[in-house]
Amino acid sequence: MKDKPSKYVPDLLRGSTDTLLLFLIQERHAYGYQLIKEIERRSHGYFRFKEGTVYPALHRLENEGLLEGEWQELPNGQVRRYYRITEKGKYALREKMATWRDFTSAVNLVFRPVEA
Amino acid sequence: MLPEIRSYLDEVRSHLHLDPATEMQIVREVYTYFRDSVDELQANGLSESEATKAAIESFGRPRVVARRMYEAHSKGSEIEAVIACLPHFIIAGLFISQLWRHPFWASIAFVSIVCVTLYGWWHGKPSWLYPWVGYSLLPLLIGGYAAAPVLGQAASSLFLGRGSFPSVWALLLVLALIGSSLWIIVSTTIRVVRRDWILASLMLVPLPVVGAWLLDLEQAGGVFQGATASVHQLDMSMALAFITLGVASATFVRLRQRVLKVGALLTVCTIAAAAIGHSFWGDYGFFGLLATSLLMLVFLLSPALIEAKIGHGEQSGEAWWESSMRWEEALAGHDRPV
Numbered sequence: 134m135k136d137k138p139s140k141y142v143p144d145l146l147r148g149s150t151d152t153l154l155l156f157l158i159q160e161r162h163a164y165g166y167q168l169i170k171e172i173e174r175r176s177h178g179y180f181r182f183k184e185g186t187v188y189p190a191l192h193r194l195e196n197e198g199l200l201e202g203e204w205q206e207l208p209n210g211q212v213r214r215y216y217r218i219t220e221k222g223k224y225a226l227r228e229k230m231a232t233w234r235d236f237t238s239a240v241n242l243v244f245r246p247v248e249a
Numbered sequence: 250m251l252p253e254i255r256s257y258l259d260e261v262r263s264h265l266h267l268d269p270a271t272e273m274q275i276v277r278e279v280y281t282y283f284r285d286s287v288d289e290l291q292a293n294g295l296s297e298s299e300a301t302k303a304a305i306e307s308f309g310r311p312r313v314v315a316r317r318m319y320e321a322h323s324k325g326s327e328i329e330a331v332i333a334c335l336p337h338f339i340i341a342g343l344f345i346s347q348l349w350r351h352p353f354w355a356s357i358a359f360v361s362i363v364c365v366t367l368y369g370w371w372h373g374k375p376s377w378l379y380p381w382v383g384y385s386l387l388p389l390l391i392g393g394y395a396a397a398p399v400l401g402q403a404a405s406s407l408f409l410g411r412g413s414f415p416s417v418w419a420l421l422l423v424l425a426l427i428g429s430s431l432w433i434i435v436s437t438t439i440r441v442v443r444r445d446w447i448l449a450s451l452m453l454v455p456l457p458v459v460g461a462w463l464l465d466l467e468q469a470g471g472v473f474q475g476a477t478a479s480v481h482q483l484d485m486s487m488a489l490a491f492i493t494l495g496v497a498s499a500t501f502v503r504l505r506q507r508v509l510k511v512g513a514l515l516t517v518c519t520i521a522a523a524a525i526g527h528s529f530w531g532d533y534g535f536f537g538l539l540a541t542s543l544l545m546l547v548f549l550l551s552p553a554l555i556e557a558k559i560g561h562g563e564q565s566g567e568a569w570w571e572s573s574m575r576w577e578e579a580l581a582g583h584d585r586p587v
Contacts (some may be wrong), residue, residue: 164281165278165281166282166285167283168284183308183309184282184286184307184308184309185308185309185313185314185317186309186317187280187281187544188275188278188318189314189317189318189320189321190321191321192275192318192321192322193322195323196321196322196324204277210279211281211284212258212281213285214274214277214278214281226489242316249365
């Protein structure tokens, strides 16, 4: 994995933030900071979300009914807002992932060298 | 809480322009981010002040964060847009059917509007509420208009020596009515401005329209002098004006970006004011149109000046912070918008 993402990454990320967040939250309930760290860890540091973009995205997804947020108290007394995916969110995620697969396949087809 | 974090969160909150419950939820959540982030950075060897600075930088500029949060919450559903334009259409219906002349039907319409307003006011003040609040204030304006002749009679008798002085009781009653009406209109406006000045503009926009209509009727003999031909001619213009305001309100609710909301409201209402002026006063020239449009624009922008003066939020800074850090309320779901 590249150490330093190219300048084009933010543009690509902007269109796929919702999908990445929905996918991770589908796997397990999570809170904002945890999601930022998890995306960074899984992409080996390639995706570095600006924190100030993730929380508004979570709120927008919640308002659209794709996520549900709930405050939970941890055993150590700290409180965090955890998100879980809704049925509508699962359906939207399936749609987004299918679109993403079709899109990347199409891009790869275009990138394939022309056979003589 | 560290002062740098509190100052950052204060600035985010001052630009949110959302309902108090949502604002509290956002600030609480961002605060938990800072707590986690600063803890982790300190564990990695940074001092508390370095960790705080890094966490704040990493989150982004407070105005940008507030704008993104606003856009995440500001777009109302299609149903909310329909509810927002309903009071305009109810009043337009009164004018199309000319039922505004029948006290029974006019009262039914206003009582229904006040009931919906009170419901919305006590259930989280959703974005569709503000046009309803504006129409709920109209009876106060009309009441003040109806009571004004008694004041005029008293002034004329006192300063010019013309006519008889009204009874003291009538004068006191009128003063109490006008005073309490003004108090309700001003205090409601201030409360709405504390949330967002543009919502106050949306709320107040029917008042100048109805005010101009009352003045025009006064020239035609007064509202309570019975219907005349010129009064009939105004009804369709008024109905069209209210339908236009209804469309502007629905558009306002559906838009996500604040700048577009402000632009849509100012543009549509200013044009509507010029059209109403034209239908009231005929061809009153370019400068007349310009003056009417500018007056409406100044009226719509005046809540922004009030906001600059009184600030944002219903609670003072310290009281707000005390309640926002009561986590048991968050855990009980009390910071969830209704």
